[in-house]
Amino acid sequence: MGLLSKGSPLNWEETKKYADHVRKHGIVQFLNIYNKVKERQKDVLLWGDEVEYMLIEMDEKNGKVRLVLNGGEVLETLQDKGEKTNPNHPTLWRPEYGSYMIEGTPGQPYGGTMSEFNTVEDNMGKRRREASSVLNKNETLATITSFPRLGCPGFTQPEYKPTPVEKGVSKSLFFPDEAINQHPRFSTLTRNIRHRRGEKVVINVPIFKDKCTPSPFVEKFPEDDGEAARAALPDHIYMDAMGFGMGNCCLQVTFQACSIEEARYLYDQLATFWIDKLLAQHIAHLFIRDPLSLFEENIYLDDENESDHFENLQSTNWQTMRFKPPPPNSDIGWRVEFRPMEVQLTDFENSAFVVFIVLLTRVILSYKLDFLIPLSKVDENMKVAQKRNAVQEGMFYFRKDIYKGCNPALDSSSSAAQNGLDSEGDNEYTLMSIDTIINGKEGIFQGLIPILNCYLENMEVDVDTRCTILNYLKLIKRRASGELMTMAKWMREFVDKHPQYKQDSVITDRINYDLLRKCDSITKGEERCPELIGDPVNRGK
Template sequence: MGYLGNDGQTLAFEESLKYKDQIKRDGIIQFLNLYKKFKNITYKETIKNIVYEKYLPIHWGDEVEAHIVFLDKESKVPKIVPDIHYLFQRVQQDQQEEPEDVNFKLVPEYGGWMIETTPSNPYYTINNLCAVPTNLSERSHKINSYLNSGQKVLYTSTFPILGQIDQKYYYIPQAQNNEHLNQVTQSLFIDDRIISDHPRFPTLSSNIRTRRQEKVNIRVPIFKDKQTNIEVSQYNPDPDFIYMDAMAFGMGSSCIQTTFSAKNLSHARRLYDQMSIISPLFLAMTASSPIFRGKLAAIDTRWDVIAASVDCRSPEERNPSSSKYIPKSRYDSISFYISDEKRNLPQYNDLKFPLNEEIMNFAREKSKEMGLELDENYIRHLGFLYIRDPLVLFEKKLNVDNEKETLHFENIQSTNWNSVRLKPPPSMDSKIGWRTEFRTMECQITNDENAAFMLLSHIFVRLFYQSDSLNFYIPITKVDINFQRAKQVDAITTQKFFFRTNIHEDGEPIIEELTLHEIFFGKSQVFDGLYQYASQVWESMMQEIFGSNGNNDKTEFEKVWNFIRQRTSGQKFTVARWIRNFVKSHPEYKQDSEITNSIAYDLIEAITSISEGKTQDPNFTPIF
């Protein structure tokens, strides 16, 4: 979740406003210094032993987030575990004593009960798809071995009864009425003690609320069942919506993300654009969030909840009639394509979205002073990022050497949580080149599912390594419509998505509304499907590199696509659909949209048992 250096005291938002303009200008200067040093760096210069010039290996990695929960067998209440310092200590100790046995890094997340794991070293692959499920399986096994008795790793996007006021879901004692333990969030539902104690996280919560001038206001349409009857109160102000009022409801959800090395800066920008177009498709395929605050929702994904949970826009910025209106939260889909290719036609950027013109002029002036040529598409990208204010400033890090540090640039960059992210080299002395991060996938129940979606994103990146002609461009507004469709219940089989069918041509797009199955596997006389094209590229690559043994190396590729075929055809349910079916068939469910303690307990017990391989379920059969 961005910069996690612990540099002491953070500034309250009112105090940080004194330094806002300085931080923004310094951030631009830091970026330009990075750009000057790395603008011409190629991926070939950062790797060794290139055996196949035509088929560069790809450095890439993943991030898998999860919840640590406690299943209390006596009370039949599932509880989050907000203090997991012991887990970090055990991992650190093993890394020192037996480093060969720990193939991952453990990183704190927003919730004190949450973890994020990444591989110790990036994957370095031409093919070798089986490395990913193996790595994930080993990670899970190791983390489970560290847990205290009764604790489990929960691999779904949301903890189902987080914030349910009439259920004791904390592992720590709940606050009494006379205790003031929500000064950061001022939430009706959330105890501040569940937030990670890293200073970045409570400061984010407090400063978002302060800049917004009120608590965050998250409203998710409730699933209306036969007996649903929500009594209006301060906890449920609208009977048609599930109300939430704290950052924890969004940033307390889990996802999977992948980050890929690019050939060079231009290639990274191309990946940014093209992967952003397919990002809502991945959101629909990985949907796993049908429950919020102990209630069934009428949506299947966490995306809008996170967007609302970090929505720091002021009242004017949220008002469509205001001249200062900003249409989206700082967590949302991208709003501009940024590639410097000719095929990035002006009409694709058809979303009216404000830019920080002052910062754009500053970037033009400074780049000219430094003898740099920075094209207008990238200057506009900076203008898009810099309509946001810095949210977390460390007192000791206000004044840094702009020729050596990238902290102030990353301050803005890392809190623009968009569907994809262009990532420059992380420091001035970095040996890493330009990268693109893919950010929309929801966490799945099994390692194989998570691995399959990661590998599918890798396969698409490989296509953009091998082909300069592949073109997914459609107008940005249609991508945003696809995001709205992706969150709908069972969107994977019931919704159609805008997609370009003349993917090997430049110029005007031919756009059809297709189901996900049609996009991936074709529709007669309309579109051949992405699988057919990917398969041809992959088979050609395997044959050229490995000769007659190439067919064996295509096996894992086919396993990924077979899983996607089963998902998009409805043969296998999304996690969201599986959870809905579990709840509706539970003997305690009263068709009232409410998730009781027992339902939540049994649901989590079933999920963790499947994740650990102790229970076999026909919907989650092994993929690899």
């Protein structure tokens, strides 16, 4: 979500006049926070998840699904009924980039006990029921990463046409400004990024080439002034607005560490970030950027007690990991945010991914495991991960010896020495499949799931919680092995088998309606989907 300041937004020409001011005072603000809390120790181990939802309308009569642009009203209603009435309400609601989106989190963070894992799915269920209860007839809540017809004509309710040649913030050929959240932060970001670039955002995604897809596939843009024709690539889907990225949904987890040292260690391990550089060098890279959203009332601040300039730059660096200092004058500790997960269809799946990551952090911290590889290899992994069927076909760089210098209790069970692995230079990491990384392969890597199981065996866990965790790990294990489909593969197969699909790469309104109707039924538990979710025991409430 990022920083949500209020006030009078400045345009890019005005904002860039203050860029050096924001950078200078952002550094001062971080240093003030750092010097006040750098010695802080023994913060309680806390964590929480963030789930982003889309509001959609099911038009059964016309066989269409549209994104409903009333997220602001829904959000206000939820906040009025929740946190504004009861500070201890079990859910919190926040805005997101799309005016058809909302974000839900637990009302209070989860603690460090294992029993907390047994409450995640229940809280996600509360959020979904709570938000669903304030929707209009024929509206529902969807947790899908991307709306299949995003940017196609008539994809919003109410319908608005894009305004590429008129005054507006995005000037998109496909994405109307009304689909952007009305909070000034989001429109200001959109407008100022476009002005700073001197052109619109350019996104080219390879088209799914099917038997009847034109070759080459070349789009035509009737309202184009020439910019799209120059930017669009053959055999690609061209998109020209931030909404095609920030208008998608994801799943995130934030951890509060016990100290700055623990937070730095956790950040590095989850990001697999190499060469032991100082925290100063990490923070410094934020300040090579320009501020993208600035409000007139927030230019001159009290650097001792405010951090808006630091957060301005921090929150517009959209990385897969985020290192988060404590807010000024707060009892909140040093935090790390894990950001790259795609949101899943059901609360069970989302809970499984959240619990898996949180458990992994416990193992990393408990046994001081070492997952570090060069950041250049992390970047290569991200490129592979975006390819179709990457889970089964992709190969990813991963460290072979994660036990170097770790807790001897775990090291003795499986070490690099036992497998004869060299730990010098490039030999510290190699290419592995997702199945090997998650489930392990004899002689290559033990696997994350077996490591987590080993950790659980040494912990005191009640029967119900253990059953819940094992259900979650089973899902992750079967997804990684290919026994269960990923959401992307399941959606592709649904479209491919639809009677109206002409093998031309086009998802029609009818196909989209049937797909999302099926998704909604699965989400609500009205239909089973063993090929996607399996058949978990005690799936939650």
